[in-house]
Amino acid sequence: MNVATPAEAGLRRFSLAIDAMGGDHAPESVLDGLVLAAERHPRAQFLLVGDEARLTPLLAARPAAARVCAIRHAPDAIPGDMKPTAALRQGRNSSMRLAIDAVAQGEAAGVVSAGNTGALMALAKIVVKTMPEIGRPALAAIAPSARGDVVMLDLGANVQCDARNLVEFAIMGDAFARAVLGLPGPSIGLMNVGSEELKGDDRVRQAAEVLRAPSTALNFHGFIEGHDIAAGTVDVVVMDGFTGNVALKTGEGALKLMRDMLRQVFTSSIPARMGYLLARPALDRLREWMDPRRYNGAILLGLNGVVVKSHGGTDATGFAHAVDVAMDMVTHGFIQQIRDSLSRLATPGPSVTAPQD
């Protein structure tokens, strides 16, 4: 099952395939999300994959979504707790699988699902396949910082990485930041322990050497440390998947702790409650700015198609943001951008030899 380019196949009729049955509140939350997406992307066409009998009346009740959606029947759905291996064997007629198949067959440029993360990653890798130029796909996400949005990757697709993997993550992160954040030359930081006395490891230093070479044409900032994520020192934060997964969740945990403490502060006394009411407009802006729904969407980069995982528990607003991310990648030539960058790496210049693992 190879990916045909649209020109070759003449097949591509859909911007995105949507797994209508994935997520805690599917299919309603998915369809409500598509109402919002239809407003923002009026010329898009979505292939809505799921239980036709359930979807038809729901879609009829949402004319704005109906205008941009076509239903494809899928008799099954992959449960949230199914192991990836089981999903591969038993999920052939599932909404997730048929949506992914549509990407592999060139019918759609990408897929969005709020379903089982492990199943989506496994199915996407096997069905859509990794780009021939890329060693390993990476999981990316967008996070807030003091100086605008920041792309973080890898967030756990690769627990062990070598220097070559890190270089590829930088290239994919660069292409992603161009497509989704609209930055012409995003700055790239490579995560390290940084301070002089605590030496970074060899693979990080080796990756930095390659990224510094002018031939890569990347805006490589150099090494960064953990606090640089929230400070917004760079636009793209490159890490191995173990570190990235821990860093993302540690940062989220710290922000949640702070939100919980503030809630306690503002309910601790009558004057504090009044204080909250007075500061409320500004506090609401802060809350909105940090709204996790604005940052919904984990993106599997490096496949022959766009694959976006929406958080399973999100609502229509969150799902629409995940669709936004996928649409930005589709319309801004994300995959071609990666190919161009990788071809520059292949030209004479420093290369990563003897990768370690």
Place this chain on the structure above:
Amino acid sequence: MNVATPAEAGLRRFSLAIDAMGGDHAPESVLDGLVLAAERHPRAQFLLVGDEARLTPLLAARPAAARVCAIRHAPDAIPGDMKPTAALRQGRNSSMRLAIDAVAQGEAAGVVSAGNTGALMALAKIVVKTMPEIGRPALAAIAPSARGDVVMLDLGANVQCDARNLVEFAIMGDAFARAVLGLPGPSIGLMNVGSEELKGDDRVRQAAEVLRAPSTALNFHGFIEGHDIAAGTVDVVVMDGFTGNVALKTGEGALKLMRDMLRQVFTSSIPARMGYLLARPALDRLREWMDPRRYNGAILLGLNGVVVKSHGGTDATGFAHAVDVAMDMVTHGFIQQIRDSLSRLATPGPSVTAPQD
């Protein structure tokens, strides 16, 4: 230069040796910190190492500190930007080195310095030496969480770790939490990427197997993820030094971002300013609870003595907290606790063979 136990040497006259010349505001901030420490530890005796001519009048002006301090002259001080290798060669008469020497010679049970981190770590490892039972020392710190203070280690002393190192970190973290947080059976979590679909790496799984064995007598919680740090899911968070360094700084960065955003919120309008004034007592308690000075002190665990690094830029309050941590370790038999735990590991039961690196 071996470490004599006090009973053997009959030498130990000091609770702690203090590097009087290390830190941005030394020696004044150090001496002011000792005034506070003298109140909290009235029976302690500190060996104050530094420039005698400068220290004598400063100490005379602080009678509370003078009562618990003896000065030892050191003609040199190690600059903040000196490389560890240079500190080893050229720092033989420095305040830091002579303070560390006092620990190695059994004159003091521990040392506190706000000086050059890399130099302190290198000198301590070489002069005080690693405990024979421990493969590699680890850097630990205390952080706030929703459920009380949490011990994090390793924070960067070991960029690459094998399973055996992680097991030793767990044992050292257990002993540290008992001594400094006063917990009788601290729960230990091993950092992983956690979710089913994203498999953790082998060394983490191998370490977990050992830690689960009843013979270790540890309260091992199992795997945790990044968000568990701030949630306070466990009392001790065990990680390799690369991950730990990034996690610590990422969490600090997220909290700093939130503090900066709140400052903006409360200065954004007249009503917001008034709201701040009304909620101020509760906000001040929150600020106090998160005060970085309360968490000052990075501790190098696994040496034949207590070695605490105070933040270079801290004030008297912060330095006194670092002294508190060192005093807790000295008075609660921290090093004996590690020895006892390690001896249990050596008894029949699962062991870590073929460590990977």
